[in-house]
Amino acid sequence: MSANPTSDAEMATRMISWPRNKVDELFSIADTGLFMSRQQQLYADIGEEGIFLIRANARGDYQVPLPFAPGQPGPILTKVPGQAQWKITREGMVLPIASVPVRQETLEIIPRHLADKLTSPDANGLRYDKLKRTYVDVTEEGTVMVRKNTDGHYQASSTSELIPSGPLLENIEGMTLWQRKATNTPASDAEDSGPTPGKRPRLDEQVEAANPVADNNPPAATLNDNPYLWASWGKITKPDSVESIMIGQLHYPIVPKGPMADQLPLVFIQHPEFAPSRFEAFERMLQEAPSLQPVATSHHAATNTRKVDGAARLFEKTLTQQVADVYKGFTEPTSRAVAKRLFELSNESAEFNGSGLARMKQTFRYWEGKSNLGVPRLGDPLDMLPIASSNDGARRIVELHAPDSVTPLQQLNFNPESTHAWQFYTELPNAPGRLSLLLASILGHSGYKVFLPANVENVQLTPPTLVFKRPNHDKVYFLKVGRVETDAIEILPPSMAELDDPHLKTRIGDEAHQSLVAADAKGDVVWLMGGVQHLLAGSPSVFIIKER
Incomplete structure (x- = not known):
């Protein structure tokens, strides 16, 4: 035992604390109650307890390190609401042994x-x-x-x-x-251990593209355990190589603003370990380390301050998964191709930027029906499809891609088994109307409203045709349906304009015809072809391409 325990305690305290009478030597981070030292060490004001060194632990909590007591967890802190101070969450200092996973062993982080x-x-x-x-x-x-x-x-x-x-x-x-x-932690223990790097809470944030600060009545966002993790990303000196903004007394590198810089009030601060990159790296980050994604900030002119919305992440899952969650009938390669095309069109670049982040976020909100404000050219994956290209011959023959092919977005492939209508179709695939009802069921499963005639038997009339749309979207989709038994499809010019067909209204119904005529007057009709591809080798697949 030490001969002078009081001295030892004072020495230990000095290792992790900062004298309050020298707080002016620290760089304050706005009104967060956090400070940065010249050695880029982060400190928190814990009121009467003092100003203490803190680090983020594996769970994302700010915690006071105890370098003089290796293996012993220090106090976990939480922000005092409405005050520039933090408090010790004593419940978080010691966890029941049964619920502490092995991965929570202390790491000796170097400054x-x-x-x-x-x-x-x-x-x-x-x-x-x-x-x-x-x-x-x-x-x-x-x-x-x-x-x-x-x-x-x-x-x-x-x-x-x-x-x-x-x-x-x-x-x-x-x-x-x-x-x-x-580690091989039993599933029952892992479920009770709280959020860890392998089990992340669901997060959401609302960002409007034209007015990206917020909706008038946005749904409540799911909070991070610690919405102030971004504070440690700042630098005490202005970086030379990248653009930055000031928050409090620190400089925060930002994601390049992109083509909408003059129209976008949001600026995204950049994590030190993840700079702008291409789609593949962005997807890996969202999958493996989502805490590295940029954080949105907005400028308040009245107070000339910048608000950081660190309480919610821009994306709670990969872009591919977000596409799949909305369009449930898509195959996985199609969801990924749509996500990549959305990434490229939003950013107008191979690498992400601030404008692209806002556009992607707003597009997902629009697709999910959470906003009535869409982004031009990104209203629906069908709008993003290129017009089907053909070979150089006199005939227009378009190659079809297998549902498991990994190619840039050329067509949409659907899982035919995604609805119960698939069994109905396979019982009598050549029966009149079966193909149209299968496509209608798959499209409905992906959130589209399909117009069917009042007399459902009229779907058996030829040529089979479907008209559909999304509830909050202006575009109306006209789909010619067919069965294909080769790896290509020939597109023949129509013998007459589709809207001039005297039997069209009977085939598609009054409501569909009215919507189609109104959309055509505005140039809002998207002309499609699709159906079921039956090849000798491989399982049947459902596809859609853009005719014109």
Whole structure:
């Protein structure tokens, strides 16, 4: 035991606290109650307790580290509502042993100013200091020293040991970031352990493209456990290589504003570990480390301050999954092709930017029926389809792509088994009307309103035709339906204009005909072809292409 316990306690406190009479030497972060030191260390004002060093733990909570007590969790903090102060959440200091997963072992994070002196991550995410010691950047936590253990696996370590004793770490596939290696925690324990890097809460945020700050009555967003994680992204000096904004006394690098810079009141601050990149990297980030996505900020002219909406994420899931959740009949490759095309059209670039982020978010809100304000050219995946291209011959023959093909967006493929109508169709596939009813059922499953004639037997009339639309969208879709037994389709010019067909109204019904005529007068009809492709090899598939 120490001969002077009081002195030891004071020394330990000095290691993690900042004198309140020297708070002016710290850089304040607006009205968050957080501060940054010149060494890029983050501090929180805990009222009468003092000003203490904090770090984000694996769960995204701000926590006071205890370097003098390795392995002991420090107090977890939460913001005091309406005040620039934080408080200790004592319930979070010690968790029941049965609910503490192994992955919560303490990591010895090195200070950011030391991490900045390391080499850039190589292809495997490994970084080195001047003594060739190895480090990695652990997502949501920080930079740690690692060593290989006797099994050849990387394990967190420190300068004070030669044999690593920290948690096992692994590289996130396709990224330079690392994460704690998953442990074999029983499913029942994992369900009760609260949110972890592998089990993330659902998040949502509303962003309007033309007026992206908010709706008048936006639905409540699902909050992060800690909406102030962005605070540590700031720099005490203005970066030279990227554009930045000031929040409090810190400079925050921002995502390039993009083509809508003059019209967009939102600016997105950028995570230090994820700069603008292409669709594939953006998808991996949303899948594996969603906390790295940019955070929206808006400027308030009246107070000349900038509000950071860190309480909700722009995207709670990958773009591909968001497409699939709205258009439930799409095949997975089609959902991904639509997501990638949306990414490219929104950003008007191969890499994301602030304008693109706002457009993508608003497009999903529109597709989900949460907003009546659509983004031009992005009102529906059918609007994004290119006109079907053909070979160079005199005949217009369009190649069809297999439902599992990974190609840029050329056509939409649907899972025929996604509705009960598939069994009805397969019983008598050549029976009149079966094909039209199958397509109507699949389209209805993906949220479209399909107009059917009052006398449903009229769907048996030829040529089979469907008219449909989305409830909040101006476009009306005219679909010629057929059965294909080859890997291509020939598009023949119509013998007469579709709207001049005297039998059209009987086939599609009065309501569909009225909607079609009104949309045609505004140039809002999208002309499509589709149906079921039956090949000798492979399962039947349902497709739609754009005729013109």
